[in-house]
Amino acid sequence: MSSIGLQQNLTQTTKLTPAQIQVIRMLELPSIELSQRINEELQENPALEEGRDETLVEEGLNGPEDEGYMPDDGYDDGRQRDPLQNEDFNYEQYVSDDETPSYMLHQQYSPADEDRREVPIIGGSSLIEELKSQIYLTNMTKPQRHIAKWVLGNIDDDGYLRRTTEQLVDDIMFQEQLTVTDEEMEDIVRQIKQFDPPGIASANLQECLLKQLEVKMEENPSDSLRLAYCILDKHFEAFSKHHFEKIIQKIHCTDEAFQAAVQEIVHLNQKPANAFTGSVYETQRETIIPDFLIEERDEELYVVLNTGDIPELHVSRDYSEMLDEYSKMPKNAESRQAMQFIKQKLDSAKWFIDAIKQRNETLMTTMTAILKAQYDFFLDGEETSLKPMVLQDIADRTGYDVSTISRVSNSKYVQTRFGIYPLKYFFSEGMTNAEGDEVSTREIKKILQEHIQAEDKRNPLTDEQLVTVLGANGYPIARRTIAKYRDALGIPVARMRKTK
Numbered sequence: 001m002s003s004i005g006l007q008q009n010l011t012q013t014t015k016l017t018p019a020q021i022q023v024i025r026m027l028e029l030p031s032i033e034l035s036q037r038i039n040e041e042l043q044e045n046p047a048l049e050e051g052r053d054e055t056l057v058e059e060g061l062n063g064p065e066d067e068g069y070m071p072d073d074g075y076d077d078g079r080q081r082d083p084l085q086n087e088d089f090n091y092e093q094y095v096s097d098d099e100t101p102s103y104m105l106h107q108q109y110s111p112a113d114e115d116r117r118e119v120p121i122i123g124g125s126s127l128i129e130e131l132k133s134q135i136y137l138t139n140m141t142k143p144q145r146h147i148a149k150w151v152l153g154n155i156d157d158d159g160y161l162r163r164t165t166e167q168l169v170d171d172i173m174f175q176e177q178l179t180v181t182d183e184e185m186e187d188i189v190r191q192i193k194q195f196d197p198p199g200i201a202s203a204n205l206q207e208c209l210l211k212q213l214e215v216k217m218e219e220n221p222s223d224s225l226r227l228a229y230c231i232l233d234k235h236f237e238a239f240s241k242h243h244f245e246k247i248i249q250k251i252h253c254t255d256e257a258f259q260a261a262v263q264e265i266v267h268l269n270q271k272p273a274n275a276f277t278g279s280v281y282e283t284q285r286e287t288i289i290p291d292f293l294i295e296e297r298d299e300e301l302y303v304v305l306n307t308g309d310i311p312e313l314h315v316s317r318d319y320s321e322m323l324d325e326y327s328k329m330p331k332n333a334e335s336r337q338a339m340q341f342i343k344q345k346l347d348s349a350k351w352f353i354d355a356i357k358q359r360n361e362t363l364m365t366t367m368t369a370i371l372k373a374q375y376d377f378f379l380d381g382e383e384t385s386l387k388p389m390v391l392q393d394i395a396d397r398t399g400y401d402v403s404t405i406s407r408v409s410n411s412k413y414v415q416t417r418f419g420i421y422p423l424k425y426f427f428s429e430g431m432t433n434a435e436g437d438e439v440s441t442r443e444i445k446k447i448l449q450e451h452i453q454a455e456d457k458r459n460p461l462t463d464e465q466l467v468t469v470l471g472a473n474g475y476p477i478a479r480r481t482i483a484k485y486r487d488a489l490g491i492p493v494a495r496m497r498k499t500k
Helices: 018-027 031-044 054-058 127-135 142-152 165-176 182-192 205-219 223-234 236-240 244-251 255-266 317-328 333-373 375-380 391-398 402-409 441-453 463-472 479-488
Strands: 048-050 121-123 286-288 292-297 300-305 313-315 413-416 419-422 430-432 438-440
Touching (some): 018 333, 031 333, 142 165, 223 236, 223 255, 244 255, 292 333, 313 317, 313 333, 317 333, 441 463, 463 479
16 A cells, blocks of 8 residues: 655756846747837737836936946846836836936937838748748647747758757756656657648758658659659668769669669759749748948948837836825735736836846847957958857857857848848858868858859769868868868759759
8 A cells, every 4th residue: 555745855947037038038039020029019908108208308307318238148137027016116117207218229229210221132031931831731739839830930941950859958947937748749759740841840951852752752752763762761860971883882772773863863952042042033021121220430330229119118106106106005805906907017017127127238248249259250251251150159258148149149130232142141160271260151151152153063072072172272171161161152063063
């Protein structure tokens, strides 16, 4: 007979405050989505009002113009306390002059208001939006659909989901405060991997290619497709290293059959996200508005936060005065309930304003660090001027966490004199050339691509010959690195580029 007893366990968990959650979500929003988010909050919270607080203006407190840019990497826990936990709350904290909105940081960095502009460009429809629409074709429940949309946000630009189940479960608990089991997450990811385009959300290249072959074999189960599947399934590592003769010996096929299978593999898409992007006339149009502008004044470059249609916000004076009136009334159930409602709305408004302020400060600090790190590129626009830079480099410059830099750089764009670029464009790994200088891998890829474009197509350069060519240009690179860069550029091997 089993006995029933009590057991006490001590565990450590991380719980975010409402203000911290607000900031995290705000960081991920580009300007156009932030404007929509503000409109939603204005409709939901009557204690939040648009425009400058005229009472403060009349009192000579002009607000943002008088405030400097003060980057802050932390959170002020004092401002995040829930006043409901303190019966003797201080009414002054709701109407203090210190609450003058200071999140509009463009005053110090931008030119005159008449020079401010939106610079929209037309791009293809969002792959993520297309994938989200496919969620409703599944049998997922409403909570599962919410999780699935969050998972889609972790798909990278190439269309891969490179996060493990454990990482996804931990992250959604941290970011969304949702508890999801490994089994539930695996089931949702499994369903997402059935979406179009084939291979989307794959964990690696092998899985991506195999999924595309499965779809093709459902339509046309040919011998060449079946052989291609066998090669990638059983001999992927050998195939990636071009050990073709060994594979032929192991699978006992003819050279002709092997070449036919290779042709099937070559025509697969290594980046499933690219399969969705077509002509702008074939896909839905969307407007991309840059979040930052790089402008030159007095022969110096400056970052301007493009606030666009983002309005100034302030806490409602009417609600603050209403709270003051209720605080002087005799305490009863009705007055306490009214005070609780008003406090909740005031706190929500203050948290929202603080979240926008923190977002803009973080964005400005991060983009300024990127500008300083890639200053030469912003001067001349030459891709070869880009320096090797990873997220950790900007994290070290700003003092922010790498995850914060990642959120800032995701889905954000900057307008330069040479065009509009996603912030992710400025991040790349590097290597040391023959002169001992660090150069960006993007620069090397560009030089590699130029040599391949200029080659004699009747006698294309092999990877070994490309090693010699780049070595002569001061870039000592191994053959396997050449192959990796060539694959990343979508360039086939020499024999596949050969023409008669």
